[in-house]
Amino acid sequence: MKNFALIIAGILVIAAAAGYLFLNQMSIGKEIDMSDKKVLIAYYSYSGNTKKVAEKIQNITKGDIFEIVPKKVYSKNYDEVVALAQEEKQKDIKPELVDNGNVKDYDIIFVGTPVWWYTMASPVRTFLSKNDFAGKTIVPFCTHGGGGAASTYADVQKSAPGAKVTEGYTSYENSAKDSEIQDWINKLEL
Secondary structure (H helix, E strand, C coil): CHHHHHHHHHHHHHHHHHHHHHHHHHHHCCCCCCCCCCEEEEECCCCCHHHHHHHHHHHHHCCEEEECCECCCCCCCHHHHHHHHHHHHHCCCCCCECCCCCCCCCCEEEEEEEEECCEECHHHHHHHHCCCCCCCEEEEEEEECCCCCCCHHHHHHHHCCCCEECCCEEEECCCCCHHHHHHHHHHHCC
16 A cells, blocks of 8 residues: 555656646747837947847847947956946946937837946946837846846836836856747746
């Protein structure tokens, strides 16, 4: 009788695990169809990490892509950029952009940034301040070198009044995986 109970318990555990795996796979491999929405992926990338995530999102969503480019190019010297980024944050400096972009024709705007001094990079703050996001959905994503997203997503929300800001996607340097991004977008149910 004891063996019979163990066999039944084992079968139940296996059935539960199979059910969980089946339901989990339904969302991971699910094709994302955003054909009924206009999607923009806007990003700033200093080292190329954020650009790689933006390109992965563009490949998955088939949205339009827009690179946020400051008029004055940041130095290639890391220490100089760190010092300048700190100054821009402290003084709320928003560097002028080559093109401020145009979000008016889009429903969903993915906004990507590296994390600088615990928040979004200054060019992204400029992009957010130069566009009207009222009634839009902003889907933030960021890359970082070890400090996580910190206040990036809360600061995006503050910088885009009237927008719905979703849960963000955070990636350490260039570790973003297509399957993780697809799963994140699926969970947002855009």
